[in-house]
């Protein structure tokens with residue numbers, strides 16, 4: 440018989456905050472995944488909302504490509520406010 | 533990859549860890565790092581799961597509703613710990629089924645402490661106080677370990693452990709302050725659980741393999757003997773506080789070391805239990821394998837139901 444697939448669990452700890460990945464679990468389908476996530480990851484009121492996503496539906500970047508993916512941002516200092524010179528008289532900008 | 537390239541990658545890898553960087557699942561890692569982590573993390577998960585059995589034994593016979601809900605919640609937490617750790621281990625490329633298979637065939641070990649029987653209610657006190665107490669000492673340093681998923685699982689686990697130890701100590705305290713029979717029960721439980729709890733922190737440094745490598749990878753931050761000393765120093769005053777006696781005639785405060793000296797540990801017993809000859813090894817495995825096998829039809833039915841639901845949804849969509 441087939442094994443239960445793997446699901447990734449995301450929990451919003453309270454309204455105003457984003458859902459955060461907190462782990463994974465096995466379940467036969469999405470309803471069971473939600474119920475299991477409730478029992479495994481929110482036994483002490485750690486959440487007000489849960490997302491479950493089948494792990495096989497996630498596409499992840501490969502750390503081997505981190506150079507070409509993320510390095511181009513390193514030398515773009517002009518994207519930060521500290522790059523710009525202002526006279527001392529200018530406050531709150 | 534040439535050997536030279538691998539050595540260079542390994543050097544960079546070790547440097548990352550030395551800088552306190554975390555290693556994440558898709559990062560390159562030495563094969564030995566992967567294997568060592570799979571072994572330690574899965575054994576840790578197995579210990580949480582098998583660890584439910586000795587305490588599960590008393591849920592239906594807890595002396596009050598207060599004790600019952602606490603014990604039930606504690607055992608449920610241990611199931612949670614096992615599940616956090618299994619899923620963290622799966623990120624290293626081993627399947628859940630493979631891990632279960634290793635446990636059920638005896639290829640993977642679990643903590644030897646769970647091969648002792650829980651014969652009286654006072655054992656629920658001793659287990660929470662001593663066994664969870666020793667586990668906390670083992671686990672707290674792992675919150676900073678180098679493998680990200682393991683460190684995150686341990687942070688969760690550690691947050692949940694402190695209630696386990698407190699509920700155990702409270703049971704012991706109540707019994708120790710109760711009738712003479714109750715006090716005897718508490719003392720008897722301490723007598724039986726003390727030495728196995730010391731052994732639980734692992735073989736003495738002289739006999740412990742893997743230690744140096746594990747230190748480098750932050751799978752271990754302190755040696756077994758240091759952890760054991762820490763456990764003894766923190767537990768002895770707690771026993772005194774509730775009027776119980778640590779069953780070690782050689783135990784005495786060493787003013788110079790600011791620590792307790794203690795008697796010889798029976799390592800023969802430890803290795804016997806590790807090798808499968810403890811009082812409950814067979815019983816634990818029988819219960820565990822039985823639960824897995826008797827649950828097979830439920831897992832199959834759930835899967836069949838899920839597939840049927842999926843098909844129905846697809847038909848409706850057409």
Ligand SMILES: [Fe+2]
Nearest residue numbers: 580609610613
């Ligand atoms: Fe635990």
Ligand SMILES: [Fe+2]
Nearest residue numbers: 610664693696
């Ligand atoms: Fe615990």
